Amino acid sequence: MTVTRTASTNWQGDLPSGEGVVTFVSSGIEKTPVSWPARSEKPNGKTSPEELIAAAHSACYSMALSAGLGKAGYTAEDIETQAYVDFKAGTGITGISLNVRASVPGIGADEFAQIAEATKTGCPVSQALQSVPISLDAALR
Template sequence: MKFTRKAKAQWKGSGKEGKGTLTTGSKVLENTAYSFHTRFEDGEKGTNPEELVGAAHAGCFAMQLSFLLNEAGFTATTLDVGAKVTFEDGSVTQIDLHLEGNVPDIKSDQFIEIANKAKEICPISKLLNAKIILEATLI
């Protein structure tokens, strides 16, 4: 399977005082604000690249895990995935994935094994040049 997705960024002004917008091809994000303040400080409404990477990684991992669980004969009731993206010295250095899964009839060790495989083969995991740590809990 091959497909492409598009997104667009527009920036106006200097790096610190300027402002920009992000728009995705699906229009889920449409002229969504981002700025130095939304990226490096808190308080201003808007998004930032690291937050979007975290959302993309959490979503991709959850879907990949769902596929692998299905292949093993299980269907998740719920997979809740949080992603904490660490930015340090000009680089994204680490992403912590926090998984809580409700999967009927699966044993904890099998769940953790499948979750680790999902972490390794998730397309977004393979894209990133950062340490990825997975904490998985079967609930």
């Protein structure tokens, strides 16, 4: 089954001083303002495409890790994934770092590291972003 999610952005003005609003059509979550300064300088209450990618990647990775652990016979009590997406004006997205901490009863550190690394390449968002270097720091709590 294919599921399509939809978001849209309405932009007004030029790049340096213009602003936009991202609408999450599928979920109906709150509209979010976006601007060039939020992307290249300071957020000031606005988001950026890179922050949205970080949100998508952290959620996808957490779910994929939960699935991988489940296939190995484990159930995580807690998985916290932080995604850092680096952006350089004029170049684009230059790298992504995933920082994962998890509580998983009964698993050893080596087995957890193997599953976490396999998840890095198996996560659908990681697959979509494979042209960007992705690093992983995963550890048990």
